[in-house]
Amino acid sequence: MKVEIWMDIVCPYCYIGKRKFEEGLExxxxxxxxxxxxxxxxxxxxxxxNANDDIYGLSAKKFGSTRAHMKAVHDDITKRAELDGLTFHYDTAIHTNTFDAHRLLHYSAQFGQTNELLERLYKAYFTDSLHIGDVNTLVTIAGEVGLDVAETAAMLESEQYAAEVRADELKAQKLGIRGVPYFVINGKYAISGAQTKAVFTEALQQAWTEEHPIVQIHSALGDKEAPSCLDGSCAVKH
Structure with a gap:
């Protein structure tokens, strides 16, 4: 069974949604x-x-709001994250472009390190206030999860995996995805947002049941009148 998850590293609900999904998967x-x-x-x-303002100022400009209002919004998000055991430090976060970080995630897939790398990138941005748009920072993070530092640096200096990032974004556009996180199970069931773990568990179970239906074996191979337990009682034919 396949679950595709569209996400961004600077998206708080993607980080929270990852935790919720993992709890549901468990x-x-x-x-x-x-x-x-x-x-x-x-x-x-x-x-x-390299943005010329912090997250509060950048958000205020983007949404046509005030710095004070956007700080209150981010404070609420920080409190929400705490409920899932996540620590956000928006006061010192370095907001940046994430294209190279996404290229790095695609690169890591061949080594089976995508989940570990994504976790480290989330923590780097939200908790450690590292500059995840900076190539040197990305190389250091890659080394922390076991990727070869020299090979990672060479990859990031090239245009490798740019096409893969764009292909994901084009697929999202075709699917009508306008916000993340966005989960697609078996190419059929879609879940938008950081839902509860119960929602994810139920969706996984529904997809599994559909993919693995129970096949009834009827009287051609057995006695359909054979004794069975019904309505809380068991009857045996004599």
Whole structure:
């Protein structure tokens, strides 16, 4: 069973949604049979690598609001994240472009390190206030999760995996995805936003049941009048 997850590293609900999905997956009996594929989505593709303002000022300009209002919004998000054991430091966060970080995630897939890298990138941005748009920072983070530093640096200096990022974003556009996180199970069931773990567990179970239906074996191979337990009582034919 395949779950595709469109997300961005600077998206708080993508980080929260990842936790919720993982909790829901843990309750799913067939979790070891689930393949998870992370897809790229930039919430602000025009954001420069080195922005000239902090997250509050940038958000105020983007949404036509005030700095004070956007700080209150981000304070609420921080409190929400705490409920899932996540620590956000928006006062010192370095907001930036995430295109190269997405290229790095695609690169990591061949080494089976995507989940570990994504976790580290989220923590780097939200908790550690690192500049995840900076190539040197990305190389250091890659090394922390076991990727070769020299090879990672060479990849980031090239245009490798740019096409893969754009392909994910084009697919999102075709699917009508306008916000993240966005989860697609078996190409059929879609879940938008950081839902509860119960929602994810139920959706996984529904997709699994549809993919593995129970086949009834009727009287051609057995006695359909054979004794069985019904309505709380068991009857045996004599």
């Amino acid at each position: 309750k799913f009996e067939h979790r070891d049979s689930v393949e998870i594929v992370y897809r790229s989505f930039e919430v602000d593709p025009h954001m420069p690598i």
